[in-house]
Amino acid sequence: MTAPATGAPGELSFVKGHGTRNDFVLVADLDGSLDLTPExxxxxxxxxxxxxGDGVIRLVPSASLPEGAPALAEDPSAVWFMDYRNADGSVAEMCGNGVRVCTAFAELLDLVDLTGGGTLALGTRAGVKRVVREPNGWYAVDMGPWTFPGGDDAVGRGADAQVAVQGWRTARPALSVDLGNPHTVVALADTQELxxxxxxxxxxxxxVPAHGTNVELVVPLGEEDGPDGRVGRVRMRVxxxxxxxxxxxxxxTCAAALAVRAWAGPGAPDTWLVxxxxxxxxxxxxxxxxxxxxxxxxxxxxGRFPAGGEAPDARALVPADVSAGAPAAP
Structure with missing residues (x-):
């Protein structure tokens, strides 16, 4: 797949991408001039x-927006910033799948080369995320620090919140996890219920969370021995x-794994497949x-998308030169 061509006046060039079917519209704003309005x-x-898409990602120089200043202060090599917006137009702090897809986009644009063990330092509103490409083609992201907002007391109780889902008679206990954006994790009994x-x-x-929260519904599936030691497994909807x-x-997925790991207690694996x-x-x-x-x-x-109010021209969509499928799970 080649990098998107610059569109005609009034058109916005974009790339469509996804990470495990969490999909995004990606736009390159290499001079920081795009007014990415909620509309x-x-x-x-x-x-x-x-x-x-589930969201829109603008790849922009960190120096071009106020939120980029903390990223550059944390790591001067974080010259590129992932400006992530939810599908409803609201600003979001972070998106783990988005970081990987944004990194692939930066590679497409020849802004970074991760071959031979290279690392991309990518600015986000939740700090700098460092990304490497693994031999199987996966991208591994150091997501940085995480916390249980309820502290040790919440971990000891296993919960610090209640979640009610459509169709449930009563709310259920849940554990809050912060990864730069908020999460609330609920354990279910079995996969059929999920x-x-x-x-x-x-x-x-x-x-009620002050800034809203993502809600993860999870079923722990146990643990197994892998080539690198004990590995846990979780199934999740979000x-x-x-x-x-x-x-x-x-x-x-990080919040789900960390919550299940905490519920499992001492000796739980550090590595989880979700x-x-x-x-x-x-x-x-x-x-x-x-x-x-x-x-x-x-x-x-x-493809190219009209920045005004007119409908997109389907003829502007350019098929990608992509492989037959995603790399297999390790």
Whole structure:
């Protein structure tokens, strides 16, 4: 797949990509001049009249926007910034799948070379994320520090919140996890219950989070011995704030794995495979209270979108030169 060509005046060049079917519209704003309004984000993300996606990612120089200053102060090599917006036009702090897809986009644009062990330092509103490409083609992201906002007391109780889902008679206990964006994780008894959940309506969380929260519904599937030691496994569905149910959520998989690891107690594995409707991701708890997320990223096509109010021209969509499928899970 070649980099998107510059569109005619009034047109916006874009690339469509996804990470385990968590999909994004990506735009390159290499001089920091694009006015990415909430209205434009909603038009791009609309699945019926736009390109369609769970969110929109603008790749922009960190020096071009105020949020980039903390990233450059943290790491001067973080010259590129992932400006992420939810499908409803709202600004989001972070997106784990988005970081991987944004990295693949930066490679397409020849802004970074991760061959031979290179690393991309990518600025986000949740700090600098460092990305490497693994031999199997997956991207591994050091997601940085994470916390349980409720502290040791919440971990000891196993919960610090209550979540009610459409169709449930009563709310259930849940554990809050912060990965630069907020998450609330609920454990379910079995996969049948998970599959039958009605997530057409946003789950209700108490106490009500000040800035909303992503809600992860998880089923622990046990542990197994892998080539690198003991590995846990979790199945998950997620309702993302500002979007709705998505087929995957990168930070959500981290939150799910970290919550299940805490519930499992001392001796629980540091590495977890998380199965989501869109595929499988790997989460690894790192020393120093950090966490790593690894998984595939695919760019599927490029095109041009009118920045005004007119409808997109289907003839502007350019098929991508992509491989037959994503790399297999390790």
């Amino acid at each position: 434009l984000v909603r038009r791009l993300a609309d699945r019926r009249s736009g390109v369609g 599959e039958e959940l009605d997530l057409s309506v946003a789950p209700q969380v108490q106490p 309702f993302e704030r500002g979007v709705g149910e998505t087929e995957s959520c990168g930070t959500g 199965d989501v409707p869109g595929g499988t991701l790997r989460v690894r708890a790192l020393p120093g209270g950090r966490v790593e997320l690894a998984g595939p990223a695919e760019l599927v096509y490029a």
